[in-house]
Amino acid sequence: MRSNMIIRRILVAAVMFAMTAPVYAVPFELGDIFAATGSGQVQHYDSDGNLLETLNTTQGGYTTGMAFDAAGNLYVTNFTSGSISVFDSNGVLTNATFATGLSLPESIVFNQDGDFYVTQVGGNAIASFAADGTRLADVNVGMRTDWMDLAEDQTTVLFGTEGRTVYSFDIDSGTYNAAFANIAGSGEVFALRILADGSVLVADGSNVKLFDASGTLIRTYDLDGIGNWFALNLDPNGTSFWSGSYGNGYFYEFDIATGELLTSINSNCGYSCLYGLAVYGEITQGGPGNGTTVPEPATLALFGLGLAGIGFSRRKKA
DSSP: OOTTHHHHHHHHHHHHHOTTSOSOOOOOOTTOEEEEEETTEEEEEOTTSOEEEEEEOSSOSOEEEEEEOTTOOEEEEETTTTEEEEEOTTSOEEEEEEEOOOSSEEEEEEOTTSOEEEEETTSSEEEEEOTTSOEEEEEEOSSOOOOEEEOTTSSEEEEOOSSSEEEEEETTTTEEOSOSEEOOSSOOOOOEEEOTTSOEEEEOBSOEEEEOTTSOEEEEEOOTTOOOEEEEEEOTTSSEEEEEETTTSEEEEEETTTOOEEEEEEOSOOSSOOOEEEETTOOOSSSTTTTOSSOOHHHHHHHTTTTTTOOOOOOOOO
């Protein structure tokens, strides 16, 4: 447990019981987890699974994709209202409609310059924005885009369309590369993350899959009786990831190398509500400073190992 956990819990108690206290008094810390639970709301948990606060975009409807900029501000896609809301690293809603006019925005990713991209389920384009929220362009991809991730080269994006293909697209030239992976079986490609060695984690409804850099399936992560795997984010420890099920409202932490279930958290939002996760300090390959929104040299060194030696073991919940 982190050394300042007692202080944080006292602070949370003060927020809950002091009538005059603000509702945004919990600073974000490395490893905190954010769960988009709909009705414009995002639940904020510490790394031990304690609910600290509930943020509200005030936009209502589904909340889905989330990402942090280099300053640690949280950006939330309001799927229903077609907008993006921003919270600072203390949980203060600084701009409820930072970006608007989007067609069912699903996910958001930052590049190393602080600009960002937004996928649109309702359109055939990925919207690009400058760091100040200026809309730069809508890059035509010729099909709907759901969830995406940006590679370290700053131009390759991987995305899905709720089908069985992970597409590879050059966002600078507006052209397709060869598909990263065509997935056998049933399910739909939802959230995905590119890892340091070029392998890719994909939540595809039926389970979470890990593909090597060539697009070959090398392992799966699953739990007995759990389906509808949708959201997915990396933990800043560099060795685990979080994935959530919209079927039961739970989200889970898995060890990448062993497949061990590490943590299980119930958002208590029930069925068809949990559609997004974010982890503060998540290391993304395409993000500002390769995702080092909260500098942690030890973490960076660990993740830089490239997840070598990943095995094929699988552990299911009893």
